[in-house]
Amino acid sequence: MKTAERLAQAVAGGVHRIGQIAIRPRLNGHGYEICHIDDEGLSPAALDFREGPAAARTISTWAADGHYRFTKGELTLVRGWMLVLHSAEELQQALDAFYPAAAGLWFAQQDGRLEVEHLRDKLNRQTGMYRFARNLSDGGAQRLVQEVCGPGHCCVKKILWQLDATTPLEDSEASRFDGVVGEINRRQAIPLLCREACNHFVAEARKASKAEATK
Amino acid sequence: MSFAPKPRAALLIVGHGSTENPDSSTPYFEHADEIRSRGLFAEVHCCFWKEEPSMREAEYMIDAEEVYVVPDFISEGYFTQDVIPRELRLEGPSTRRAGKTWHYTLPVGVHPSMTALLLQRAKEVAPDARPSETTLFIVGHGTGLNQNSTKAIRDQVELIKASGAGYAEVHDAFMEEQPFIAEWDQLATTPNVVVVPFFISDGLHSYQDIPVLLGIEAEPGEAASQREVFRHNPHHLRGKTLYYSSAIGTERNIADVILDQVADFDSKLHEDR
Numbered sequence: 001m002k003t004a005e006r007l008a009q010a011v012a013g014g015v016h017r018i019g020q021i022a023i024r025p026r027l028n029g030h031g032y033e034i035c036h037i038d039d040e041g042l043s044p045a046a047l048d049f050r051e052g053p054a055a056a057r058t059i060s061t062w063a064a065d066g067h068y069r070f071t072k073g074e075l076t077l078v079r080g081w082m083l084v085l086h087s088a089e090e091l092q093q094a095l096d097a098f099y100p101a102a103a104g105l106w107f108a109q110q111d112g113r114l115e116v117e118h119l120r121d122k123l124n125r126q127t128g129m130y131r132f133a134r135n136l137s138d139g140g141a142q143r144l145v146q147e148v149c150g151p152g153h154c155c156v157k158k159i160l161w162q163l164d165a166t167t168p169l170e171d172s173e174a175s176r177f178d179g180v181v182g183e184i185n186r187r188q189a190i191p192l193l194c195r196e197a198c199n200h201f202v203a204e205a206r207k208a209s210k211a212e213a214t215k
Numbered sequence: 216m217s218f219a220p221k222p223r224a225a226l227l228i229v230g231h232g233s234t235e236n237p238d239s240s241t242p243y244f245e246h247a248d249e250i251r252s253r254g255l256f257a258e259v260h261c262c263f264w265k266e267e268p269s270m271r272e273a274e275y276m277i278d279a280e281e282v283y284v285v286p287d288f289i290s291e292g293y294f295t296q297d298v299i300p301r302e303l304r305l306e307g308p309s310t311r312r313a314g315k316t317w318h319y320t321l322p323v324g325v326h327p328s329m330t331a332l333l334l335q336r337a338k339e340v341a342p343d344a345r346p347s348e349t350t351l352f353i354v355g356h357g358t359g360l361n362q363n364s365t366k367a368i369r370d371q372v373e374l375i376k377a378s379g380a381g382y383a384e385v386h387d388a389f390m391e392e393q394p395f396i397a398e399w400d401q402l403a404t405t406p407n408v409v410v411v412p413f414f415i416s417d418g419l420h421s422y423q424d425i426p427v428l429l430g431i432e433a434e435p436g437e438a439a440s441q442r443e444v445f446r447h448n449p450h451h452l453r454g455k456t457l458y459y460s461s462a463i464g465t466e467r468n469i470a471d472v473i474l475d476q477v478a479d480f481d482s483k484l485h486e487d488r
Contacts, residue, residue: 002278057244061237070234072267096260096276100268104275113313117271127297195272199265200234 003104007095008088010190017189019099019156020077020181023091031086034094036079037182047082053090055083056097071200072099073155073192075181105193117196120164123205133202136209138163142170148204149194150174156181157194218255218474225258225279226250228473229270229299230287230415232263239416240266242464243287249470256283264294270302274315282317283477289324289355289413289464290367308480318484320476323464324367324413328475330374332466333411337382340448341409341458346381350403352410354396354425357389365389368413390424397428400453407449408457415464422461431459 001009011032016023022040024033039047050059063069063076077098085091095103108114119141123134136144141163149155150173158179162168169175179191197205228247233239243261251259262273284303286295303317304310310317323329337351353375355368368387375385383405388396399408410429412421426432430452450457463469 003276054248068235068237070232070237070266096268101272101275104277105272108275114275125301127301128293196269198267199269203234 003107004088004092006107007092007103014188015190017184018095018102019192021098031084032091033082033084035082036077039079044082048080049082051084053085053093053097056094060098071154071198073157075151075156099192102192103190105195106190109193114195116160118161118164119197122197126202130202130206132209133205135213136205137212140208140212144204144208145169145174146172148201150177157192159194161196218478220255222257223279224256224281224283225260225277226256227273227282227284228261228287229284230261230263232266233418234265236418239418242416245467246287246470246473249467250473264298280315282315283320284317285320285473285476286322287415288322289415290364291322291325292363295322318480320480323469323472323476326472326475328472330371330378332468333371333375333463334378334380336411336460336463336466337409340460341407344407344409344458347383348405349382349407349409350384350386350405351382352386352388352396352399353413354388354410355413356420357392390420390428396425399429400455406455408455411460412462414462417462417465429457429459
């Protein structure tokens with residue numbers, strides 16, 4: 001089944017949340033409406049109505065304080081909008097702009113075909129200016145997860161990777177976070193999954209390993 | 216060239232992206248939107264080196280079993296030859312893995328059809344400048360790190376010279392190697408000068424660094440979307456009339472070059488069979 005069809009099926013089955021976005025079928029039965037979870041209870045008149053998946057990129061680019069949201073798992077999605085999507089395909093496209101690949105990653109996890117890559121594999125395959133990131137110590141890597149990842153920092157994804165196949169992440173808010181924002185039934189949400197450390201983390205790992213080397 | 220639709224295949228546009236500047240990835244999304252709007256592929260997606268989705272995440276967005284991967288880069292080099300094949304686990308022009316076939320095309324910037332886009336952009340930015348009184352500069356970064364990007368620009372300069380477009384002079388020029396774009400007024404002997412940056416996006420180079428080298432700006436400015444560096448043509452500087460274009464990759468018709476690369480890939484595949 002195609003991703004868009006599975007998405008439609010999931011929404012029909014009660015899934016209504018991904019990250020900071022609430023999803024609901026339109027009352028006329030055609031398509032979907034999505035908005036910020038904190039705007040769910042607001043009168044539609046209070047929201048800026050947008051149409052079509054292309055608007056998702058505009059909405060998700062800047063945080064309210066004006067900074068560029070280059071990691072989409074940030075808890076900084078702006079409020080005040082309602083996006084109308086006319087099909088499951090448009091819903092998939094919009095969600096892939098807000099939370100890139102998140103729906104597909106979740107379906108892959110359900111199917112048992114999600115490939116998780118541990119941090120050492122990720123760092124060891126870096127070349128060029130990021131090659132130095134592989135020198136980061138285990139202790140430094142554990143600290144970095146707690147300094148970079150998790151809802152306290154820039155990301156609300158559920159971390160699936162470990163340092164390596166036998167070294168789990170140390171217990172912390174970042175390693176415990178389950179990828180769902182807010183107190184809702186977990187079965188009604190698409191969790192945001194982190195299958196390998198992102199390139200922002202790699203860039204930070206490079207800095208941290210350089211700092212270790214100069215100590 | 217008319218493009219034969221591929222209703223069962225996906226197109227994956229690969230871009231660099233940026234953690235500093237969202238304008239960097241805007242062209243990729245626009246190229247994807249343009250191709251999507253034409254209904255030529257079952258799916259059109261983007262993925263990035265510095266933004267999300269990453270290249271390794273991209274496959275989880277794709278339903279199709281056949282995927283055309285087009286690097287939206289201006290030249291062959293480190294990214295197209297090392298990083299993208301490594302991240303997408305490509306083993307050659309076509310790679311079969313886990314039920315999918317991945318076709319890897321050449322980057323957009325090396326396609327001969329870029330020449331027409333450069334000429335079109337030069338005409339748009341300086342509609343009143345007679346080519347016979349105008350020097351056209353195609354500008355790149357230029358470093359020892361990637362000779363291919365300077366080659367791509369020099370190739371385009373030769374193609375433009377041979378095109379019959381009628382420009383008095385056509386030059387390659389670079390930010391960090393000779394001939395230096397900072398010396399544009401000495402390199403050009405004509406009263407009019409048109410400068411087109413040979414980059415995919417309006418990143419730091421095209422909206423900050425090159426305007427300073429040209430003398431349009433005294434200091435590096437803000438992000439392109441927040442300012443109007445490209446909208447004040449012409450500039451009367453150093454005794455000449457200067458027209459400065461935004462990066463060639465911001466041209467919506469790059470979508471056609473992406474399709475040209477896919478079509479060329481298929482032609483080559485058929486030749487090899």
